[in-house]
Amino acid sequence: MLFNSLHFLFFLPVVVFLYYVLAHKYRWILIFVASCYFYMAFVPQYILILFLIILIDYVSALTIEQVKGRLKLFYLVASLTANIALLAFFKYFGFLNDNLELVFRLFGEEYHRVNLNIILPIGLSFHTFQSMSYTIEVYRGNQKAETHLGYFANYVLFFPQMVAGPIERYATLGKELKETHRPLYKNFADGFKLILFGLFVKMTVADNLAPVVNEVYKDPLSHSPLQALTAMFAFSFQIYADFYGYSTIAVGAARMLGISIMDNFKTPYLAKSVTEFWNRWHISLSSWFREYLYISLGGNRVSLPRWSINIMIVFMVSGLWHGANWTFVVWGALHGLMLLLEKYFSKIFNFKIREGWSIFNALLCLKTFLITSFIWIFFRAENFDKAEQMIRAIFAVPLNFTLTHNMKVTGLLIVVMGLLDLFLYNSRFDLKINRSPVYLRWGLYAVLIFGLMALSGTQKYAFIYFQF
Amino acid sequence: MIKYISIRVFGLGVLLVLLNYLYVLFFYQRDLREKSDKILELRESQKKADILYFAESSNVNFRENDSIKLSISELTNLFFPKLKVIAVNNVASHAGIFKYWLNEIDLIKNKPKAIVVTLNLRSFDAAWRHSKLETPLRESLVLVEPYPPLFNRFLLALQAFDSKDETEREKEMLKEWKETQLHFPFEFKYKTVREWDGAMANGGHLNADGSWDIKKSELACHYIKAYAFNLNEHNPRVRDFDDIAAWANENKVNVYFNLLAENVEYADSLVGKELVFLMKQNRDFLMKRYNRNYCKVADNLDVVPGKEFTDQDWTTEHYGYRGRMYIARNLAAQLKTQFENEYQKAY
Structure with a gap:
């Protein structure tokens, strides 16, 4: 359902009304149903992919919390792989095909293209990133695994932000979803x-x-x-x-x-500056990449050349996250490059x-x-x-x-x-x-x-x- | 708290009334010109017209080498020189649009003596009803919905009308061709448009050497898709014509349905008597349903010979001047029952 539609302008007041009429213990059901309805207005069958993501990460987080040592990492990697595989299949399959075709042609070989005619489920990159942040936080010990499947499902599905963010963390949205809210003017x-x-x-x-x-x-x-x-x-x-x-x-x-x-x-x-731009633009995605990729690569506690490479990796991955096309990668790379230039410039000329x-x-x-x-x-x-x-x-x-x-x-x-x-x-x-x-x-x-x-x-x- | 909220709601209401006034003053006419130009044309035409003529492209389509470049409405006007027949034409329009146009007629100031509405047999078929042209046609009506203009403009921006995209419409059309059963009072091997069309597409016409005559088969398929249906009261277009008939009776305005000519000759030679049977059965249905009270039907279904159709490789209601003259004469004969004194033989 689009926000800029009459459908939504009727849908929202109905959901808000029912939300406050219902007792708190039933509200999660309303949010769940409303979110499914909201999403299914696009391509109904794709809700199954979301259910799959929810199930994978729900089980993974519970398991990660229970096991110890290397097994923890194993389940995290398994969960992340499953999420990324889903994303890769739906989003990057065609892109991979195009590139393999190009490489094969470069070596004078024939490539038999596999056409699956996949349509990208709306907002898939957002759901997977939001859901992955939860399992990572559980792995890091910053977040307790959610036992209530309904609340966790609502965290991934919450209709106002499910298709295009902001990419929320469970620590904030999960808590908000559980709190009792009174109807306030x-x-x-x-x-x-x-x-x-x-x-x-x-x-x-x-x-x-x-x-x-x-x-x-x-x-x-x-x-x-x-x-x-x-x-x-x-x-x-x-x-x-x-x-x-x-x-x-x-x-x-x-x-x-x-x-x-x-x-x-x-x-x-x-x-x-471009650095400041990224603190102001699509803040939830920037912070996701900062917390889960940039810091994992070493953050700013590495040598300047390594740090430069890390910045380029983060921005290029961010570009690829946006779209399965090299133009997006170049877009990300150019931003990374600008950010590096700014850093070098301010370092050399001591400019603040x-x-x-x-x-x-x-x-x-x-x-x-x-x-x-x-x-x-x-x-x-x-x-x-x-x-x-x-x-x-x-x-x-x-x-x-x-x-x-x-x-x-x-x-x-x-x-x-x-x-x-x-x-x-x-x-x-x-x-x-x-x-x-x-x-x-x-x-x-x-x-x-x-x-x-x-x-x-x-x-x-x-x-x-x-x-x- | 209630007082606090009431004041704000009241303030919002006043603001909306004020903004609506500003919109009407500065932007409404511009938007109407851009999105609903035919409505503006109708608002002007009704001031001068004795007979309003609502039509689709059949009234504005001429052959390049036509010696007489007069439209059907203009040719009809030749029979009533003392009256003014004024046409409002909109490509791909149909009863579903015309019925909204009727609401734009000021019956107190500009009540017309009669209204002619083209009754196009193809407009009942799935291809026309699910055509991509439906979106702009529906869009053209939003600004004249019976709500404040500012609200209508907002509805337009929200695309709050039948604005399905081409793919969705095509899906609906294909579903109808696949699922709607065809009924004949005799044994016929094809039960749906899809079956019939499929058989015709796979070698319905052969060349002398036994190879497929693809061009002829394709054209035959168009005829099947355009005319193979059984009309009944469930057809949405029938309901639209019902609304027009109801409007005519309620407002005591004579409405003439100008049943346009179809290429029955080619339908027969390309597809066969079964298709012609359906066309005539549907004609009879319409004649019976709408030839009563304030409505009359001018039956032109088979008055135009095949070669007088402008498009020889498609199904349209575009005629050369002779075809237009036949239809206008037929229509004039119907109008004569009301305008006996104004009638004058033209050709």
Whole structure:
């Protein structure tokens, strides 16, 4: 079920109502049923994969907790292998085929391709990562294994965040799911505000930018440099608004049930460096990679060359996590490279970014935005040919400065998002708006409601991150 | 607490009313032009028309070498020079859309003397009902739903209408072809469209040398898929026409269903008498069902000879000028029962 659908706008109030009507001991059943229903609105049979993941990790964690010594590691590896194998089968099978075909061709051999026509289950990368974090935490002794299968299932299935995160840890979401929540006006009001804001960002900003981006990426070379540049910036804001919108709605929907889930974004385009960008963009995934891959590789307690290699590994794996295509790997690698350059630069020149606002810091923000926007090209392009065409289109001559309707729309939406980001800097919509004077609060409600209802895109686009 | 919440809910209500007003003032017309241009056209046309003519592409399709480039509605108008027949055409439209158009007629200010609605036999078939063109057609109606315009605009953004994608629609169509049983009052070996189509596709027509005549077989398959069905009250399109008939009776407006010509000649030569039987049986069903009260049916099913159809390798209701003239004359004969004094022989 999509958040930006009438279906969801009916579904959520019904679930919220039933949730508070039911006694606490039955609520987990409601959440379970509602989450299954939510997921099955996409491809019903794929719920079985989720059940399999739940079962594997539930049993593994209980076993890990009971056994000692090397057996602990054995069960952890078995559990992780099962999770990764499922992910690999559904997500990377085609990719593997493509690459094997390429390698065989390189050696003049014939490769017999196996076509299984697999459709990637929505949000599989999110479920597996969330579930894996639980078994790892149990292995590390930071988390007690859950004995109640229902609660554990809800941790993996919880509908507000099941298909595109935030990727939660059991220590937080598991606890939240078990707590007794009373119907509080503040939760309803804050949840409503967050959903309104999330829908505005997704439907008014992202969905209006989508056609601008799609048109240029379809055939970059038939567009002027200015149009290509506009599409590059438009995509930066499209993907941000799309994912930020989704995450905000997720936080809002959970809040209505009294459940707090983590924020996934903190005004990432106001980051002064690529390093800071990754502390502000898709925070739950960044922290997952930091905790479970980067630290496992040695973290920053290794030599500089080894650390550099680790950073590259983490970013390239992160790229591959996003999509089964080398363009995603390059996207990740470029981010890793930028991060290394920043580190080396600050080490050699003893350069430190100062806190607070200044013209210099604003220029640093602009630099980071330009870098990330350029790197997004590899994320958005279907293949390297398209990415190359896009880059050639941006740097083509002669320049044509004619402003098209699409450019004006993009400019306006970027300004809107920019202003919202400045307003929300280091905060969240509900927190910020609750502290604002009444005229500003209601003025902003009016703008958001009008933008959402009257000016949102008339074509529905699924959330970009659903494909991961 | 209740007072606190009530004030906020009231404030939200006032805000929505205000925003709706602003939307209507600044954006509604622009959105209508973009998404529902035919509705705007209808709102204008009804002010001038004596007879409104609702049609799909049959009314706007001409042959390149046609010596007379007049549409069916224009040719009909030749028989009633004192009246104004104004057409509102929308490609792939059908009764399911036309019935919503009727609600856009201001019966107090602009009550038309009569309305002609094309009754297209193919529009009852699974291929048309599950066509991908259904999505934009349904989309064009959202902004004129009977809710505040701002809410309608939000529904449009949420795609809160029949917006299934092409794959889903195709699945439904194939399911219908596979599962819906065909009924004949005589023994016939194929029980479903799929069986019949499958048999025809696998060598239904042979060349002189015994090889498959693929082109002819393919065309025959199109005819089977387009016309092999038994009409009954469960067909969604029949229910749409029922709604139109009910509207006509309720509002006392004469509605003429212009049953368009199909290429019965080719259906016979390509597929056989069984298909023609179904076409005629369905025609009889429609004639019987809709020739009553404020409704009349102009039966044109087999008035156009095969060669007068513009598309010779597809099933359409696109005619050369002679075909359009036959239909217009037939329709005019029906309209004459109401407009005896205005009637004048045109050709």
